[in-house]
Amino acid sequence: xxxxxxxxxxxGNSYKAALALELSGLGWEPVYVDFFxxxxxxxEFRALNEMGEAPVMxxxxxxxxxxxxxxxxxxxxxxxxxxxTPEERREILRWTLWDNxxxxxPAGMTRFLIHFLPKDKQPQGVIPFTQxxxxxAYKTLNQHLQNRDWVAANHLTIADLSxxxxxxxxxxxxxxRKDWPHIDAWLSRISDTPxxxxxxxxxxxxxxxxxxxxxxxx
Amino acid sequence: xxxxxxxxxxxGNSYKAALALELSGLGWEPVYVDFFxxxxxxxEFRALNEMGEAPVMxxxxxxxxxxxxxxxxxxxxxxxxxxxTPEERREILRWTLWDNxxxxxPAGMTRFLIHFLPKDKQPQGVIPFTQxxxxxAYKTLNQHLQNRDWVAANHLTIADLSxxxxxxxxxxxxxxRKDWPHIDAWLSRISDTPxxxxxxxxxxxxxxxxxxxxxxxx
Numbered sequence: 001x002x003x004x005x006x007x008x009x010x011x012g013n014s015y016k017a018a019l020a021l022e023l024s025g026l027g028w029e030p031v032y033v034d035f036f037x038x039x040x041x042x043x044e045f046r047a048l049n050e051m052g053e054a055p056v057m058x059x060x061x062x063x064x065x066x067x068x069x070x071x072x073x074x075x076x077x078x079x080x081x082x083x084x085t086p087e088e089r090r091e092i093l094r095w096t097l098w099d100n101x102x103x104x105x106p107a108g109m110t111r112f113l114i115h116f117l118p119k120d121k122q123p124q125g126v127i128p129f130t131q132x133x134x135x136x137a138y139k140t141l142n143q144h145l146q147n148r149d150w151v152a153a154n155h156l157t158i159a160d161l162s163x164x165x166x167x168x169x170x171x172x173x174x175x176x177r178k179d180w181p182h183i184d185a186w187l188s189r190i191s192d193t194p195x196x197x198x199x200x201x202x203x204x205x206x207x208x209x210x211x212x213x214x215x216x217x218x
Numbered sequence: 219x220x221x222x223x224x225x226x227x228x229x230g231n232s233y234k235a236a237l238a239l240e241l242s243g244l245g246w247e248p249v250y251v252d253f254f255x256x257x258x259x260x261x262e263f264r265a266l267n268e269m270g271e272a273p274v275m276x277x278x279x280x281x282x283x284x285x286x287x288x289x290x291x292x293x294x295x296x297x298x299x300x301x302x303t304p305e306e307r308r309e310i311l312r313w314t315l316w317d318n319x320x321x322x323x324p325a326g327m328t329r330f331l332i333h334f335l336p337k338d339k340q341p342q343g344v345i346p347f348t349q350x351x352x353x354x355a356y357k358t359l360n361q362h363l364q365n366r367d368w369v370a371a372n373h374l375t376i377a378d379l380s381x382x383x384x385x386x387x388x389x390x391x392x393x394x395r396k397d398w399p400h401i402d403a404w405l406s407r408i409s410d411t412p413x414x415x416x417x418x419x420x421x422x423x424x425x426x427x428x429x430x431x432x433x434x435x436x
Contacts, residue, residue, distance in 0.1 A: 050358065050361060050362055066312045066315045067315075076304075090290070090291070094283060094287045098269055104319075126347045129344045
């Protein structure tokens with residue numbers, strides 16, 4: 001049975017899971033989550049994931065939430081994108097936790113506030129605050145990648161696919177590749193990997209889709 | 219050799235690691251990190267942890283950062299506070315990631331902005347924004363604990379010690395135990411565990427310490 005991933009294109013957290021599935025070679029298909037019309041907050045979706053978040057992966061009877069858990073399962077099932085030693089396994093966990101806390105969380109939030117909320121609903125003061133915190137995170141990651149090709153091992157792992165996720169999106173939220181040369185080179189290494197796809201090509205849903213949908217209904 | 223944990227009392231993330239060490243029965247000792255005078259941003263501390271954050275654990279030659287990684291190591295070394303099955307292991311990872319992203323990160327931030335920054339340096343608009351996000355997190359956790367005693371298994375695990383950490387602190391930041399009865403009961407279950415200690419009793423450093431220090435130097 002094909003693995004199903006509940007996801008949507010704009011979600012960097014969904015992208016972490018989708019890209020791991022895609023690059024692992026496992027068979028999978030996306031199931032579109034209509035986040036912008038409130039689907040993740042619906043009782044039906046909460047029955048699938050009590051946390052009310054995408055992505056959710058369904059593999060037969062197994063239902064998993066949290067991108068880091070899905071990535072871990074992809075490694076276990078495919079034998080790809082993981083590591084061999086306890087030390088490297090801890091490095092994956094370390095950078096996945098750091099990413100969830102310091103990078104993806106404020107990046108996703110900042111991008112959402114700037115691009116996916118009406119201007120008159122943007123909370124005052126939050127965007128510059130999260131951007132300042134993000135700058136500290138870019139600095140840490142850029143420094144980490146100064147003398148190494150990959151985040152957690154000497155090859156591509158799920159830790160790379162966690163940290164990179166929000167950094168490929170085209171909507172500007174304060175991250176400029178040219179300002180962070182080691183991050184820039186690393187993002188190119190990841191996107192040069194055979195099979196790599198951009199989030200809007202890998203998952204259903206994008207700002208362009210929604211604009212054309214709105215065009216049809218108005 | 220005794221395990222050393224670089225930590226400070228006000229840090230809920232340090233508390234996650236310290237409480238896991240304490241309840242596991244492993245021998246350990248705290249090393250005070252002078253966060254409020256910038257120690258985590260110093261080159262010396264960055265040499266220990268490139269992420270510039272507490273806690274950091276040192277066990278002989280092994281240096282680990284990120285509370286979730288340290289907790290994982292404590293389970294491995296002590297055989298305590300962990301789980302037996304892959305399903306439960308995924309539950310630990312799921313709630314640890316959720317906590318890092320949705321609960322501890324905004325809770326630590328909100329408490330810091332309210333209590334540890336001078337009033338005139340508080341960024342406008344951020345506190346109500348993070349408090350609204352926290353409310354959604356309390357709701358998710360309260361619901362999860364409605365029909366169960368512990369977060370990830372049928373006994374206390376490191377997932378409980380991750381999610382609970384900021385919720386024991388006395389400085390008000392918007393979390394009221396009485397508003398969330400299932401969280402309240404669970405916090406009592408954890409603090410009733412033999413060997414449990416409050417963060418300010420387990421680690422050096424507290425607002426009271428700093429106030430008395432300032433009293434001495436002025």
